[in-house]
Amino acid sequence: MIEKVFRDPVHNYIPVDDELIYKLINTKEFQRLRRIKQLGSSSFTFHGAEHSRFSHCLGVYYLARRVTAIFDKKYADIWDSSESLLTMVAALLHDIGHGAYSHSFERLFDTDHEAVTQDIILNAETEVNHVLSQFSPDFPEKVASVINHTYSNKQVEQLISSQIDVDRMDYLLRDSYFTGASYGRFDLSRILRVIRPLDNGIAFSIDGMHAVEDYIISRYQMYMQVYFHPASRAMEVLLQNLLKRAKYLYPKEKEFFAITSPHLIPFLENKVTLEDYLSLDDGVMNTYFQSWMQSTDKILSDLASRFINRKVFKSVTFDEGSSSELKDMRELIYALGFDPEYYTAVHLNFDLPYDVYKPDVKNPRTQIEMLQEDGQIAELSTLSALVHTLSGTIHGDRRFYFPKEMLIQDDLFIDIKEKFACHIKNRQLHKTQIQDK
Known part of the structure; x- marks a missing residue:
């Protein structure tokens, strides 16, 4: 096919010269990702963060293309070039199952974007499945197995999902660019020069260790400064409480929701098909919310x-x-007139910046391996004091959310922060007194 080019603000030009990739991009399921924001409610905090899952998935495909081209050229003795297309397809489709305001929506309606991704790939009714099946009858199953971490070749799997993969590399650079934050930048060119395949996965040459360190620190800082921003989480809390109120009202107000938000009804009734799931996107949900502003239910309209x-x-x-x-x-x-069920929330955000492989835990991580000059493999944190400091340590906080009006409510002038801090201080003082005794 004639090469097609997507102009990208992060990677400049993203070329597509494989017919399978181009057909997948033009499926309705993939085009839907244009209508799903990459960072959801974070765009209310970082006004530039209006980028989509579509652009992110293209970026992940592009990085997979660059890595497999390096492997095809330099490591033909250990990398099977027939795996390159599969890697690029899995990279392109890895997030195709994300829903409207994905993580907030998932928590309330018990959906799973990874499971939906696999369903889109495997369901004979989707355009994605049709394109993949035309290429090879067993290709949908292969792609789905990469997504669900059961594919036999761990080189492919780790390129798509590990502690340093093409997905994370793109979203750090992309989210950094669109939020205007500098935290997520790292030396991508250097990492691509030192990445290499192993028999059972991927590794990085020791002379590129500082670039890998930089990547780990960049990811940590993006989580602390951008992804865990209190205002973004406040909007997520608002969204969750709004949808919770709709779920509560639906049995008594079915006609209202049938008129204002018809595509949400299968979720309110817990009878969701793949077609129902794909009918929702951020724009549809926002239109529904604007309709709910006219509701006679004061809580729903206010939220x-x-x-x-x-x-x-x-x-x-x-x-x-x-x-x-x-x-x-x-x-x-x-006491001041707000229902705490809908006007308060506890929100926890924690991240583990890096960890070594622990086979006994529920979801063990694939540790980052460094290839030393003598040919020996060493785990990253044993060589880097910087990464060792972050390894195995969880970072984040717990937050209690409440209406802004509570800071100064009419003539009561109640400062919740001071009251809350006083409670904490008194409890800590009490603990100290007990210990002193």
Whole structure:
């Protein structure tokens, strides 16, 4: 086929010269990703973060293309070039199952974008499956097995999903670019020069260790400064509480939801088909929320208005032992006219920047291997003091969210943060006194 080119702000030109890849891009399931924001509610905090899952998936495909081209040229003795196309296809399709405001939606309606991704690939009714099956009858199963981590070739699997893969490399650079944050930048060119296949996975030459360190630190900083931003999480909380209220009202207000939000009804009734899932995107949901602003239910209309018009909840951090303080806060909020079921939330965000392989845990991570000059393999944190510091340590916080109006409510001038801090301080002082005794 004649080479097609996508102009990309992160990678400049993304060429497509394989007919299978181009056909997949033009399927309706893949085109739908143009209507799904990559960072969901983060665009309410970082106004430039309007980029889509479509652009991210193209970027992941492009990085997979670059890596497999290197492997085909330099490591033909250990890399099977027949795996290159499969790797690029899996990279392109890895996020095709993401839904509207994916993670917030998933938590409330118990959907799983990875399971949906596999369904889109394997379901004979989809255009994606039709394209893959035309290429080879067993190709959909191969692609799905890469996505669900059961493919026999771990080189392919680790390029798509590991602690340093083409997915993470693209979203760090892309999210950094569109949010305007510099934290996610790292030396991609250097990493691509030092990546190489092993018999059972991938590794990086020791002379590129500092570039890999840079990548680990960049990922850590993006999580702490961008992905875990309190305002983005506040909008996520608003969205979750809004959808929770809709779910509560639906049995009594079926006609209202049939008129204002018809494609959401299968989710409210827990009878969802793949077609139902694919009918929703961020734009459809936003249209529904604007309709809900006219609801006679004051909570639904108010929450919808807050979400559409970015009236963010405020928050305070707390520790695991603060349950009594949280109860006091909810009672205070209720006394001032807000239903704490919908106007408060506890939101936890934690990340493990890097960890070694631990076969006994539920979801063991594939550790980063460094190829030393003598040919021996060493795990990254044994060579890097910087990565060793982050290895195995969980970072993040717990936040309690509440309406902004609670900071100063009419003539009561109640400062929740001070009250909450006072509770924490008193409890910690009490602990200290007990220890002193």
